[in-house]
Amino acid sequence: MEITPPACLKRSLYVPNKTLMGPGPSNCSQRVLNSLSNPILGHLHPECLEIMDDIKEGIKYVFQTKNDATMCISGSGHAGMEAALCNLIEDGDVVLLGTTGLWGHRAAEMAKRYGGDVRFVESRFGRSLKLDEIEFAFEGHKPNIFFLAQGDSSTGILQRQLKEIGEICRKYNCLFVVDTVASLGGTEFYMDNWLVDVAYTGSQKVLGAPPGITPISFSKRAMKHIVERKTKVKVYYFDATLIGQYWNCFGGSRIYHHTISSTLLYGLRESLAQICAQGLASVIERHEQCSYRLQHGLSELGLEMFVPNANDRLPTVNTIKVPAGVDWRKVAEYTMRKYNLEISGGLGPTVEQVFRIGLMGENATFERVDLVLNVLHEAIQSSKRDVSEKSKI
């Protein structure tokens, strides 16, 4: 054979244990990690299908929905976003994207590929969208589909008043897609009550499962729209009618669609079971309390939040202005090098401007909040010392 075995694969696998307090993934519990070593199951074995049924019920609980068409996409959160959009969009559909940071633009990048006629309603920098801004955009654009991230992890903005936005969507006969990747479990979300048509979330954030499998739910209204499409959904792998058959969403027999990863099912099931045991309301309250404690601590350190209005702040991903004279990269490197603790810099519109501190799942505890405050303070002091020493030279 011409190509020989690579030397790098003779080394042992090395995986350090880090405290993941960036915007995600977050740390998994030991219960979740242990579950991942279970033997593989076939994708149509009854024991596997039962785990999928358990997961389906767990997702309905965390989304607060009774939707039959509740399932998972076998891919990351990006795959969930793409699945939501490609099932709904047909050529020429007007897709209005509410943006409070990066994610509306990422959704636009996808929507265009599906033939969507893309429009934007953009919030003022660092703020959430106002209802009158949204309604004004609806009047102007007459969208078929409206997309919004409940929490934008690039800016740390939380969009409230989703119920009212759901009502605007109904009034204008528009489908309502909500990205809850970074927000679900860290703030309230009521899919049915808020008239949301498609919602998806990340497994690797508050839920605390590994990435690679993405819960998604479609309302009756969304499924009716999909079934009545003039053209087939462009992506076989993301086709909700086929995936839904496999997930037994519509009755009838299960049909093989793809080979699901039983490993990822184990992790997601266990993470949902932990949320159920704790109770969703209490999980949400814990995340909110942790964020308040963090914000209070940051203010005592003389640091300023990026999002000026406290009511617009996402509890799960907290954005903090990088103080003048501080190199965010040095701070992040310091916390990782010295404490194996991840703090992130900005992304998209907040690049170079903010630190992002994630408080999600296992990391949403007062202990972790106090840890990250101490470590951040130390790292900023150290980075300032570096600068002043250099200026002496």
Add this chain to the structure above:
Amino acid sequence: MEITPPACLKRSLYVPNKTLMGPGPSNCSQRVLNSLSNPILGHLHPECLEIMDDIKEGIKYVFQTKNDATMCISGSGHAGMEAALCNLIEDGDVVLLGTTGLWGHRAAEMAKRYGGDVRFVESRFGRSLKLDEIEFAFEGHKPNIFFLAQGDSSTGILQRQLKEIGEICRKYNCLFVVDTVASLGGTEFYMDNWLVDVAYTGSQKVLGAPPGITPISFSKRAMKHIVERKTKVKVYYFDATLIGQYWNCFGGSRIYHHTISSTLLYGLRESLAQICAQGLASVIERHEQCSYRLQHGLSELGLEMFVPNANDRLPTVNTIKVPAGVDWRKVAEYTMRKYNLEISGGLGPTVEQVFRIGLMGENATFERVDLVLNVLHEAIQSSKRDVSEKSKI
């Protein structure tokens, strides 16, 4: 909250340990299973990127390629098939599908969604395609893209002469896509030498990793075609230029494309490390020897292979005619109930007609071959007894 926590998630996770000798997934080694419980890593952490680099080298080895554009799709084998097709196809491209079973038709289903003008060259039932059949189809259809499964897991047919088919593709200026999901590691495959433009494989077959992550490689010629497309690749999640940047295939800086599942990376890395340690040639020989032993044993039991020509038989997925008077379903149920051992029935064109016995990865040992022969014999006898007892009544 209106929706309460489901009772099913109060139960413990239950995962039986099965011997998976259907068409896949196959069993993972204990080394692979143990690796899955490692802590999560961020998708841009240097330790994660190093594991991705290791995997890339491992994939180059198993595909026998030097292609820079070697990476993984974060999805199942179906996602690999769809990624291969959607990167190449633009509206109106003539896509010729070589079919020796189900998979050419599944690829057609996808190709149509991407605007492909789909044509078929179908082998005679139970046989592989002949070179003159293929060349005749090329002359008639003048395809832009030719797709073929090296091994079709629905029929157990192995397509040989891929090198000659690669030459036909070059002669007709056509891109050559080979599905090696069920075949790679069980039979020879030389991506570069055989002039293959896109190849992908399943992680959960011979490699013996969990499903959910799919190795794929694009030739220089394929990448040139993709870069020169008139329209964007329709699926953001499958866009090889973006995924390749993240996998550091083209030099330059890595760009965040999606949150990769570090869990699945661990398993795939360890499975590739095991293949490297054993040596690919020896792995292939082991699979072939196991299939010969199985075929010999089946013949001693008076059973007949579905594929008449021994040279056309895929070593990894062995198809056996269901004997007259035997209910395949009862046989499969018996082996699962009594031995937790999976034997499958047919799929697509072979439904109700064959048993499928997988010999892949951990299950490609003489011990497992002898086990499955004994169990199959016992199950068939038991099923015949059932029938004769019923006929007495």
